[in-house]
Amino acid sequence: MDFEYFTQLFLGGLTRGSIYALIALGYTMVYGIIELINFAHGEIYMIGAFTGLIISSVLTMMGMPTLAVIVLAGMAAIIYSCSYGYTIEKIAYKPLRNAPRLSALISAIGMSLFLQNYVLLAQTSDFLPFPSLVPNFAFWEPYSHIISSAELMILLTTLIVMILLTLLIKFTKIGKAMRATSQDKVMASLLGINVDQVISATFVVGSATAAIGGILIASHIGQINFYMGFIAGIKAFVAAVLGGIGSIPGAVLGSFVLGWTESFFTGYISSDYEDVFAFIFLVVILIFRPSGILGRSQAQKV
Amino acid sequence: MKPILEVQNMTMDFGGLRAIDSVDLSIEKGQIVALIGPNGAGKTTFFNCITGIYTPTSGDIYIYPRGKEERLNGLKPNIVTKKGLARTFQNIRLFTSMTVLENVMIGCHAITKAGIMGAIFRGAATKAEERLIVKKSYGILEKIGLEKYVDELAINLPYGAQRRLEIARALATDPFLLLLDEPAAGMNPQETMELDELILKIRNREGISILLIEHDMKLVMSLSEKIYVVDYGKKIAEGTPEEIRNNPVVIKAYLGEEIDE
Amino acid sequence: MTAQNEIKKSILASLWFMFLTFPIMVIKVNTVTNSIEWRWHNMAIVGIGAFFLSMLWRYLLKRKEEGRKKDQSDGLSIVQRLLHERRFALPGLMIIGIFTLLFPHIFSMYQTNIMISALIFVVLGLGLNIVIGLAGLLVLGYAAFFAVGAYSYALLNLHYGIGFWIALPIGGIFAALFGILLGYPVLRLRGDYLAIVTLGFGEIIRLVLENWNEFSFGPSGIKNIPKPGFFGIEMSMHTTTIYIFYIVVVLVIFTIFVINRLKNSRIGRAWVALKDDEIASQAMGIDKAKTKLRAFALGATWAGMAGVVFASKTTFINPASFTLWESVIILCTVVLGGMGSIAGVIAGALLLILLPEYMRDFGQFRMITFGAVLILMMIFRPGGMIEDVRKTYKFEK
Ligand SMILES: Nc1ncnc2c1ncn2[C@@H]1O[C@H](COP(=O)(O)OP(=O)(O)OP(=O)(O)O)[C@@H](O)[C@H]1O
Ligand SMILES: [Mg+2]
Numbered sequence: 012m013d014f015e016y017f018t019q020l021f022l023g024g025l026t027r028g029s030i031y032a033l034i035a036l037g038y039t040m041v042y043g044i045i046e047l048i049n050f051a052h053g054e055i056y057m058i059g060a061f062t063g064l065i066i067s068s069v070l071t072m073m074g075m076p077t078l079a080v081i082v083l084a085g086m087a088a089i090i091y092s093c094s095y096g097y098t099i100e101k102i103a104y105k106p107l108r109n110a111p112r113l114s115a116l117i118s119a120i121g122m123s124l125f126l127q128n129y130v131l132l133a134q135t136s137d138f139l140p141f142p143s144l145v146p147n148f149a150f151w152e153p154y155s156h157i158i159s160s161a162e163l164m165i166l167l168t169t170l171i172v173m174i175l176l177t178l179l180i181k182f183t184k185i186g187k188a189m190r191a192t193s194q195d196k197v198m199a200s201l202l203g204i205n206v207d208q209v210i211s212a213t214f215v216v217g218s219a220t221a222a223i224g225g226i227l228i229a230s231h232i233g234q235i236n237f238y239m240g241f242i243a244g245i246k247a248f249v250a251a252v253l254g255g256i257g258s259i260p261g262a263v264l265g266s267f268v269l270g271w272t273e274s275f276f277t278g279y280i281s282s283d284y285e286d287v288f289a290f291i292f293l294v295v296i297l298i299f300r301p302s303g304i305l306g307r308s309q310a311q312k313v
Numbered sequence: 314m315k316p317i318l319e320v321q322n323m324t325m326d327f328g329g330l331r332a333i334d335s336v337d338l339s340i341e342k343g344q345i346v347a348l349i350g351p352n353g354a355g356k357t358t359f360f361n362c363i364t365g366i367y368t369p370t371s372g373d374i375y376i377y378p379r380g381k382e383e384r385l386n387g388l389k390p391n392i393v394t395k396k397g398l399a400r401t402f403q404n405i406r407l408f409t410s411m412t413v414l415e416n417v418m419i420g421c422h423a424i425t426k427a428g429i430m431g432a433i434f435r436g437a438a439t440k441a442e443e444r445l446i447v448k449k450s451y452g453i454l455e456k457i458g459l460e461k462y463v464d465e466l467a468i469n470l471p472y473g474a475q476r477r478l479e480i481a482r483a484l485a486t487d488p489f490l491l492l493l494d495e496p497a498a499g500m501n502p503q504e505t506m507e508l509d510e511l512i513l514k515i516r517n518r519e520g521i522s523i524l525l526i527e528h529d530m531k532l533v534m535s536l537s538e539k540i541y542v543v544d545y546g547k548k549i550a551e552g553t554p555e556e557i558r559n560n561p562v563v564i565k566a567y568l569g570e571e572i573d574e
Numbered sequence: 575m576t577a578q579n580e581i582k583k584s585i586l587a588s589l590w591f592m593f594l595t596f597p598i599m600v601i602k603v604n605t606v607t608n609s610i611e612w613r614w615h616n617m618a619i620v621g622i623g624a625f626f627l628s629m630l631w632r633y634l635l636k637r638k639e640e641g642r643k644k645d646q647s648d649g650l651s652i653v654q655r656l657l658h659e660r661r662f663a664l665p666g667l668m669i670i671g672i673f674t675l676l677f678p679h680i681f682s683m684y685q686t687n688i689m690i691s692a693l694i695f696v697v698l699g700l701g702l703n704i705v706i707g708l709a710g711l712l713v714l715g716y717a718a719f720f721a722v723g724a725y726s727y728a729l730l731n732l733h734y735g736i737g738f739w740i741a742l743p744i745g746g747i748f749a750a751l752f753g754i755l756l757g758y759p760v761l762r763l764r765g766d767y768l769a770i771v772t773l774g775f776g777e778i779i780r781l782v783l784e785n786w787n788e789f790s791f792g793p794s795g796i797k798n799i800p801k802p803g804f805f806g807i808e809m810s811m812h813t814t815t816i817y818i819f820y821i822v823v824v825l826v827i828f829t830i831f832v833i834n835r836l837k838n839s840r841i842g843r844a845w846v847a848l849k850d851d852e853i854a855s856q857a858m859g860i861d862k863a864k865t866k867l868r869a870f871a872l873g874a875t876w877a878g879m880a881g882v883v884f885a886s887k888t889t890f891i892n893p894a895s896f897t898l899w900e901s902v903i904i905l906c907t908v909v910l911g912g913m914g915s916i917a918g919v920i921a922g923a924l925l926l927i928l929l930p931e932y933m934r935d936f937g938q939f940r941m942i943t944f945g946a947v948l949i950l951m952m953i954f955r956p957g958g959m960i961e962d963v964r965k966t967y968k969f970e971k
């Protein structure tokens with residue numbers, strides 16, 4: 012076996028997995044709190060990428076230095092994604108909090124459809140080229156045949172985001188409130204936790220990580236379009252389920268497993284059915300271990 | 314007399330929490346038995362284990378249809394119902410988008426059999442079965458005193474009536490044992506009195522045995538022939554209402570520690 | 575005081591949306607010429623629009639809250655009353671019947687063809703209505719069953735020369751088999767997983783059809799599928815269209831008949847019960863997996879038959895006709911029309927298919943409108959345009 016090829020695939024899978032993880036976190040956190048598959052989550056990621064592209068183009072044309080463009084465009088993407096996440100929850104999910112689950116799910120699908128077509132109509136249906144934001148670092152040159160500096164950047168960013176998120180959830184007040192709410196919403200509100208606020212915060216945090224994922228992948232692949240959120244969203248969802256939906260470490264683990272499996276599958280076997288693969292994977296997991304790798308199987312309280 | 318239901322050494326764990334800890338219980342034909350205990354003692358969980366909604370971690374549940382022993386562990390809820398155990402839910406679970414009559418008609422599901430083809434062609438057998446279901450369901454509603462609501466949506470019923478509809482629905486499955494989870498919760502004294510009569514009527518007229526979870530002690534004491542008391546998942550006492558009333562362990566469990574000194 | 579408050583809130587909402595839509599609605603970067611187009615007028619539109627919509631939104635939400643407190647039972651709409659009043663229902667049905675019979679003779683072939691498409695979607699909507707409206711199973715890949723039916727006919731005809739009338743039931747059965755195949759493993763899962771898995775299934779079917787050239791001829795599809803025959807009689811283009819129109823009408827009537835019977839049967843009640851409360855249903859003796867599987871298979875059957883008719887109508891099929899969008903459109907017809915309600919779904923399907931046909935300008939806004947419709951219906955009218963009414967029974971005392 013060719014070891015270098017293997018390493019490449021391994022690292023490629025790791026990169027893919029990182030991106031999935033950034034999106035999967037949003038799914039899993041929202042699901043953990045309101046038990047809803049936020050279908051529109053992939054669209055938030057897409058909007059993050061679009062905002063990043065638009066703002067960075069404007070700033071570049073205004074003649075700003077590259078570093079400033081990266082920082083400002085990144086911040087704009089995060090801020091906008093968070094705002095969209097917040098607004099989506101208020102419009103499409105909050106009025107349905109006591110409605111049957113089916114209603115909220117259909118509303119979520121409607122939101123996804125709406126946002127995709129909103130960007131399609133307001134911007135374009137074509138693929139837009141996305142500038143490579145990460146330069147090729149000189150110091151990394153010797154290793155760049157194994158993993159490019161852009162990929163390295165993705166890995167590092169994911170790592171930092173994970174650490175920050177863990178700190179947020181473990182130690183901050185809102186993080187503790189999130190954990191309490193996901194355990195028992197009624198109890199949490201009796202204890203004086205503002206559940207509405209916690210839910211909004213969850214959407215905002217999930218959207219922020221999705222936006223980071225959106226920019227990273229867009230600059231890595233080099234192009235974006237309005238449909239990019241859909242398939243990435245589905246795959247991230249698969250990763251979240253694989254790890255055990257509702258579990259944050261699970262989402263990360265599931266994302267890496269999915270990333271590696273896809274990478275090795277397309278590298279060694281065939282790339283024709285790359286997108287089908289995630290779905291088959293999902294079906295298999297759901298049949299044999301519906302609670303995922305790290306999820307606890309929970310009996311529904313009756 | 315032989316029991317109709319026997320639970321031996323049943324234990325149920327949720328992760329680290331032992332909600333039921335090796336409990337025994339048995340019910341004889343035509344008996345009204347009560348299961349009482351403080352909040353969170355594990356009473357509802359006990360019902361869920363017996364009716365197949367949870368599979369107990371260990372222990373055995375037996376029933377004795379026609380003298381033959383049958384083990385219920387691990388059977389699906391619908392199979393348990395078919396075998397003759399019917400239940401109500403503490404947090405009312407009616408079919409909210411259906412009418413009152415339809416709710417009871419659903420109870421007849423297990424004892425009827427029309428399938429897709431039957432429904433489409435609606436032959437004589439299916440028609441007869443449909444008529445039977447409607448007639449039987451209406452009869453049950455009359456017996457329970459809900460006939461004036463037949464065509465109402467279940468969700469629009471007053472609270473006490475909803476609780477009674479749960480009983481009606483369970484009766485439609487033709488059970489030999491009826492499991493009632495806090496049927497008097499949220500009822501006013503008048504309604505509770507009527508419920509008392511209703512439960513007696515069900516037992517006396519049709520010989521259905523009843524296992525009752527209830528916090529209303531007056532109701533429990535007046536109805537039951539035997540009482541089991543659980544606390545923190547453990548059985549702490551069993552006996553007649555008289556015995557239970559005077560059992561110091563039970564009094565302590567209910568009133569807490571402060572009574573000691 | 576309150577009016578002032580409302581206006582203040584609406585102004586805030588308007589400002590918020592102006593901010594929110596700023597990069598995407600206002601800025602348009604042309605990456606080829608490296609220039610930026612600033613579309614400030616869009617911001618004005620969003621601002622004004624958001625102001626009024628926010629007013630309307632809060633008014634409707636408040637009305638909904640109040641409506642919930644009041645008694646809801648007397649809320650039968652005019653349409654529902656018309657449907658249930660024998661006096662109106664019979665003549666109404668007769669008018670609709672005569673209109674339908676004459677339709678292809680009054681209107682042009684172009685109109686008839688559009689109507690055929692719309693009626694195919696009526697069948698699809700009614701089929702999906704079994705799965706979603708009655709049994710409460712959110713299936714997002716329904717178009718896959720439609721594809722199974724269409725390809726069954728196309729391929730069976732290509733390889734074995736099988737004709738339309740034999741393919742019609744076979745297509746239905748194949749689709750049902752696929753439904754069972756997919757349903758069996760996933761029906762034990764929670765409802766929201768089902769949505770994703772069926773969505774995935776739909777995509778798998780489409781991708782397989784696109785990539786497996788030897789089997790399905792890939793994206794170029796299958797041509798020259800024969801139109802339905804009538805005892806081997808040669809028919810002109812015009813007559814065939816009329817003939818297909820009547821076939822679809824009969825299929826619609828057959829579908830309505832079957833679903834109406836199912837709806838108020840033991841099985842139909844079990845479906846609705848499962849939708850309302852799975853645990854209570856099981857405690858009442860309903861076999862959850864089996865009952866759901868039946869809904870699944872039956873829903874798929876109708877999609878399969880609609881697929882056969884579709885293939886025979888267009889005489890050409892390729893994977894592009896069976897994408898997620900088709901699934902979403904069918905879902906929309908059910909949600910808009912009224913889940914569980916037969917009249918509602920028919921109205922929904924006709925509206926959603928015919929409206930865009932006759933309002934061409936509307937075409938590009940079709941999908942975004944559908945998205946909005948799904949959200950708004952769920953929030954303000956979850957029962958749909960024509961809400962389902964449960965049957966009541968008579969007693970001989
Ligand atoms: N599905 C479950 N998962 C985890 N814990 C559970 C579950 N169901 C019940 N429990 C726990 O088991 C214990 C017993 O609960 P149960 O509902 O049986 O009490 P109960 O005696 O019916 O109380 P009450 O009188 O309030 O109805 C409680 O601590 C409860 O939190
Ligand atoms: Mg209880």
